[in-house]
Amino acid sequence: MLDKLRKFFEIDITEDKNIGEEISLKKASAALLLEVARADLDFSAVELEKINSLLHAEFGLSDEEVEQLLDLLDAENVSMHPFTSLINEKYGYDKKLRLMQQLWSVAFADGELSMYEDAAIRKIADLLYVRHSDFIRTKHAES
Secondary structure, eight states: OHHHHHHTOOOOOOOOOOHHHHHHHHHHHHHHHHHHHHHHSOOOHHHHHHHHHHIIIOOOOOOOHHHHHHHHHHHHHOOHHHHHHHHHHHHHHHHHHHHHHHHHHHTTTTTTOOOOHHHHHHHHHTTTTTTTTHHHHHOOOOO
């Protein structure tokens, strides 16, 4: 499993290190979106469509990259800590809030918010050091 993770999140060797970091940040953000959708053990088609839409539009991930993320997260439960650590290191607070809005949009995509989705987003917010008032504000903005 660790080899799969390393291979998936390898940074391409490029002259511009920032390009590789940006690719990894997109994948980390995408993994958190998928984690929220899977939190209630009811990964609906509507949630999948919402995730695909966000990943394509917001992060520019290809269909193949989206499929790899789904396969990776289906293979085994993966800790959110490596993803949130990378995001904390590279994202400013405003980008974290945008990610929070996207997490809520996935959670509300099927028309209902489960307590497990809410708990997953709360945990992510805590790991990203998002203020509770902003956690609530982004939740209400998407509901």
